[in-house]
Amino acid sequence: MKNRDDLFLKSIFTDNYYKIYNLHTLYTLNIIFSIIHKSRIIDHLKSNFISCEELIKRLNSPAHVKCSINWMLDFLEQAGYVEKNVENNNILYKCEVDIPFSQTGQIAKEILGLDKNWGPFLKLVDSIAAEYESFLNGNKSGIEVLFYKEKMQLWNNYFNNNFSGYSVFNLCGAYGLSKWFSQKDRGNILELGGGTGGAVIQVLDAFKRAHILDKVDKYVFSDVSPVFLRIGNRIISEQFQEIEDKVELKVLDFNKSFSAQKIQQESFDAVYSVNALHTSHDLIFSLKEIYTALKENGILVISELIRMSDNHVLPQEIIFTLLDSYYNVKTDSLLRKTYGFLTPETWRIFFEMAGFKNIELITNTDCDIGRSLSRIHPVFMLVIKGQK
Numbered sequence: 001m002k003n004r005d006d007l008f009l010k011s012i013f014t015d016n017y018y019k020i021y022n023l024h025t026l027y028t029l030n031i032i033f034s035i036i037h038k039s040r041i042i043d044h045l046k047s048n049f050i051s052c053e054e055l056i057k058r059l060n061s062p063a064h065v066k067c068s069i070n071w072m073l074d075f076l077e078q079a080g081y082v083e084k085n086v087e088n089n090n091i092l093y094k095c096e097v098d099i100p101f102s103q104t105g106q107i108a109k110e111i112l113g114l115d116k117n118w119g120p121f122l123k124l125v126d127s128i129a130a131e132y133e134s135f136l137n138g139n140k141s142g143i144e145v146l147f148y149k150e151k152m153q154l155w156n157n158y159f160n161n162n163f164s165g166y167s168v169f170n171l172c173g174a175y176g177l178s179k180w181f182s183q184k185d186r187g188n189i190l191e192l193g194g195g196t197g198g199a200v201i202q203v204l205d206a207f208k209r210a211h212i213l214d215k216v217d218k219y220v221f222s223d224v225s226p227v228f229l230r231i232g233n234r235i236i237s238e239q240f241q242e243i244e245d246k247v248e249l250k251v252l253d254f255n256k257s258f259s260a261q262k263i264q265q266e267s268f269d270a271v272y273s274v275n276a277l278h279t280s281h282d283l284i285f286s287l288k289e290i291y292t293a294l295k296e297n298g299i300l301v302i303s304e305l306i307r308m309s310d311n312h313v314l315p316q317e318i319i320f321t322l323l324d325s326y327y328n329v330k331t332d333s334l335l336r337k338t339y340g341f342l343t344p345e346t347w348r349i350f351f352e353m354a355g356f357k358n359i360e361l362i363t364n365t366d367c368d369i370g371r372s373l374s375r376i377h378p379v380f381m382l383v384i385k386g387q388k
């Protein structure tokens with residue numbers, strides 16, 4: 001007999017979903033093909049093994065593009081197009097097979113044929129790809145490529161619950177929070193990095209369906225950026241008038257002391273966050289601040305995109321490797337080996353180090369984690385709960 005979590009996950013992550021997910025990985029690979037050809041990176045990869053630093057020198061690119069180039073080369077290596085060698089602690093790359101020309105048009109058609117709600121992914125990635133060369137040659141910053149002018153709308157669409165590719169993180173997070181919050185009598189909830197409000201809407205919806213909306217005494221919707229608070233507030237008052245008077249908006253930075261930002265110790269029964277905490281500059285610091293803000297037995301529930309090993313390169317990173325904040329995090333050779341998204345095991349260890357107990361994990365497939373790099377059903381979503 002399948003348990004409730006399995007049944008829920010199966011209803012979200014259907015075979016059709018995985019088919020599209022894998023096509024979106026292929027689409028990203030083809031975008032890389034086109035960047036590698038256009039920027040002539042390919043010319044430098046053909047003859048000898050070359051380091052990322054040397055490649056940047058030959059391209060006359062600024063040093064800050066290293067993370068993006070590294071990501072592209074690692075993605076190509078993972079897909080079998082590039083060989084990677086380590087010599088004297090230097091990572092070197094060489095192209096062993098022909099890099100095909102991009103076939104994004106055909107793949108886009110296939111994706112939209114399977115689910116027309118994947119458009120926001122295609123539009124956002126296409127807009128980034130169109131300016132990638134300007135980024136590589138230093139004419140545009142990552143912020144300009146990603147956020148200037150009409151691009152904010154592309155982001156709104158990407159993080160929107162109408163985009164099936166992303167909404168799974170909001171749906172699964174809401175499922176987890178609803179499951180664990182319903183075990184409490186009632187309480188206050190703090191959401192971190194609430195962004196454009198996709199996560200809170202799914203939470204309120206899940207709570208309503210589970211008849212626990214009236215258990216919420218206060219819902220604090222927070223983000224480091226005040227712009228998002230206005231957007232979140234509008235969405236909540238449009239869709240959930242019945243809880244409007246229990247919602248508070250707060251500018252809150254999880255890289256800074258919570259008490260200095262007037263968050264009282266032991267004042268929340270649950271802290272919730274979707275795809276934000278992996279950007280914490282010092283994850284153990286942020287988790288300890290959250291721990292302190294929780295009451296005894298309070299819970300932290302987060303939903304996050306995950307990688308399955310430290311070397312696993314994710315297609316979604318095409319967006320984030322353009323941002324300094326993505327890789328400007330505290331890493332160490334033992335615990336957090338890479339910046340960006342974490343593995344389930346690393347999340348568990350960080351939760352434990354911050355003091356959380358009764359840790360539970362929900363991932364997007366019931367297959368065993370050891371097999372999870374499977375290309376048919378790749379694992380990429382984690383909901384994790386820890387208790388104070």
Ligand SMILES: C[S@@+](CC[C@H](N)C(=O)[O-])C[C@H]1O[C@@H](n2cnc3c(N)ncnc32)[C@H](O)[C@@H]1O
Nearest residue numbers: 159193194195198223224252253254255274276
């Ligand atoms: C990928 S978005 C996720 C937004 C939202 N949770 C969702 O799933 O739609 C990450 C969010 O984290 C916020 N964020 C980034 N750094 C932060 C920090 N140091 N403190 C609080 N929020 C932060 C960003 O402003 C952004 O809204």
